[in-house]
Structure formats: structure tokens, C-alpha cells
Amino acid sequence: MMHLQTKKFHRFFIDKKLLLAGFLTLLVLSVPVFVIYQNKQTNLSASAFSLAEIEAEAGGTNAQIAVGNDENASGGKYIQFGGIQPTSIPSTAPSLTQTPSTSGEKLSWAPPVGYENYTKVTVPTTGGTLNLTNGTDYQILAPNAITGPVTLVGGRNIVWIGGTFGGRTNVPSGSYDSPNRGIRISDGSDVRIVFLEGLWFKPGTYLSDAIQFAIRTNNGTTAIVQNVRVDAINYGTQATVHADVIQAWGGPRTLLIDGLTAKHATYQGFYLDPADGRSVPSGSGEPWVTRRVNLEGDDRLGGAKYLLADREPSLTKMTSDRVYTIGAKFNSTDSFGSWPSAGLFQGATPPGGDFVPASLWNGTSYLSPGYIN
Numbered sequence: 001m002m003h004l005q006t007k008k009f010h011r012f013f014i015d016k017k018l019l020l021a022g023f024l025t026l027l028v029l030s031v032p033v034f035v036i037y038q039n040k041q042t043n044l045s046a047s048a049f050s051l052a053e054i055e056a057e058a059g060g061t062n063a064q065i066a067v068g069n070d071e072n073a074s075g076g077k078y079i080q081f082g083g084i085q086p087t088s089i090p091s092t093a094p095s096l097t098q099t100p101s102t103s104g105e106k107l108s109w110a111p112p113v114g115y116e117n118y119t120k121v122t123v124p125t126t127g128g129t130l131n132l133t134n135g136t137d138y139q140i141l142a143p144n145a146i147t148g149p150v151t152l153v154g155g156r157n158i159v160w161i162g163g164t165f166g167g168r169t170n171v172p173s174g175s176y177d178s179p180n181r182g183i184r185i186s187d188g189s190d191v192r193i194v195f196l197e198g199l200w201f202k203p204g205t206y207l208s209d210a211i212q213f214a215i216r217t218n219n220g221t222t223a224i225v226q227n228v229r230v231d232a233i234n235y236g237t238q239a240t241v242h243a244d245v246i247q248a249w250g251g252p253r254t255l256l257i258d259g260l261t262a263k264h265a266t267y268q269g270f271y272l273d274p275a276d277g278r279s280v281p282s283g284s285g286e287p288w289v290t291r292r293v294n295l296e297g298d299d300r301l302g303g304a305k306y307l308l309a310d311r312e313p314s315l316t317k318m319t320s321d322r323v324y325t326i327g328a329k330f331n332s333t334d335s336f337g338s339w340p341s342a343g344l345f346q347g348a349t350p351p352g353g354d355f356v357p358a359s360l361w362n363g364t365s366y367l368s369p370g371y372i373n
């Protein structure tokens, strides 16, 4: 019995040694694998953080996430958080000290990458309300001259390049504010870009506001307005319809303008109040820019009053870059807020003529001069 027990003990001892050796072997073999695995995890983690850096400033990972094509990205794909494309807005903005451009030269801000693949919506000739889906990006098409007001409700990124507005050739009266509006931008996805370029409001027509931002709840809208020409009469007075070339009636968070000519502002030009009827949009944004703008007052109804009104200068941190006003009978720079004097030329027109000439359009076709970046 003792012998057997000894033998058993011996075998057990040997088995334990084998077990220990096996364990050590396993440990030695597994450590490199573990290290490699850890490195792989680190790399994946780093990649994830790298991708997250393309988020919109005010966006979050709870916003929509999409995968897009980019020949510069690894594997030809990139992940997009929050609806803002990698060529995000401020990064494409040129320095304000760059060589001044004149009409027809390249624009400051490019549309979001891949906008050509956005869902396409054609504006009816008579205009109307386009109900878009939040979280979906849209390209707006306007192959025909539009004769009525256009309201864009919903959607995420919106790109509208090229369009003409006609109709409404009679002197308006009564409650014509809404039917004589050009474009209204309403709420959509919270973080997004609304990109408007190449819009011409034709001569011999009457408007209230040409472009109006009526963003009641969104906080992260970046609006870009480039090469807009308003030959139509922005028809109104203080006592009647408050006609504006551009009115921000709530929002956006950031407004960037390059190229805007308006010839007949009877009451106001830019009336910008992102907190009108709501609280100031929260979150981080970019300083607002008005670049290559010429506004002309028209005194047929008593004279233009405020051609430039910024009612929330602490939010907008406005920059003027070649902004010209002429024909304001009362105030050009507004008594409400302030307008930066640098880059502003009152009682003057651009030495090279209108920043946005009508020659940019051929019929309803608009040819973009392209973008600096």
C-alpha cells in the first residue's frame, strides 16, 4: 500500500510538474499574443479617436452617424458623425487678410463633400413647403424659375446651388409678407449645414424677405450664403411689412456670407437676430462673416432705415470684409446692436461694381466660380 501510495504521490508530483511546465509554456506563448492583441486594441482605439475628431463642434455621438466615400480616406471610406462633413466649415474659410477677390472669383466656402449624392428634391415652379426628413441630406434643384415662396422644413445638410426667382410682379398690398417671401429655412436636424449659392431674385418683382432663417429650436445650424443677387424690390416699411434682404428670425448658430448684392432695400437690409423669439442658440459656433456685400437702399417708400442690423453682436462676433452700403435714409449700421466698422464702407459702392453680377446666370442656369479651398 505504501508503495502504491508513494507511486501515486510520485505520479502526482510529476503531473504537477508537467502541469506547471505546461502552464509556463502557455504563459510564454500567450504573452506576445496578448501584447499584439493589446497593440491592436490600441490602434483601433486611436483610429476611433481620430475619426471622432471630424465631429461637428456642437455635435455628439448621439447624432446620426453615416459612412461616406472619400478617396483620401483609408479604404476609401470615412465615418461621419453628426452630419457635418470632414471638410468642415471653418477649416475651409480663408484668412480675412487674403488678397481681396472681386466678382466672379472663387468663393470662400465649399459645399459639404459628397453633396452630389444627397437626396435630390426639385422645387416646384410655384414654390411651396418642402417637408424634408431629419437625418437625411438633401440637394435642392431648381431647374425652373420659381414664382412663389419656398419653405424648407426638416432635413440635415441642405445644399442648394443655382436658382432664379420670378413672378410676383404686381405692387403688393395687404398681408403679403408670407406669399412674397423668397426662401424660409426652418428647423431640421440640430447640427447641420444649410448651403445656399447662386440664387437670383429677378428684377421687376416684389419680395418681402429674400432669405429668412426662422430656426426656433435648433442650436447647431451653420448657414452659408454665397453669390446671391436681389434685383427684386424688398418692399416694406416699418408700419407695414418689414421687408429684409436677409432676416435671421431665430438662428442660425453661424452665418457665413460671401457675395451678396441687393439693389432695392426699401426698409431693411440685413436684420440679424438669432435670438428673436427664442433663446440665443447654445453651443460653440464660429464668428459670423459678411464678405463682399453691397446693399442699396431704395427710398420709394420713404427710405431704407436699417441696412445693417446685428442684434446679438456678442454671439455673432461679426466680421465685415468689403461690405458696402448706400442709399440708407436713416441708419446704415443700426442703433440696436453694433456692426464692425473695419471692412465697412458706408455711402459707397464697390469700386469694381456689384460683387454679384447678373451675368453669373444664363437663364435659370448658374455657373459657380468654384471655391478657394
Ligand SMILES: [Ca+2]
Pocket (backbone or CB within 6 Å): 208, 209, 242, 243, 244, 247
Ligand atoms: Ca422681415
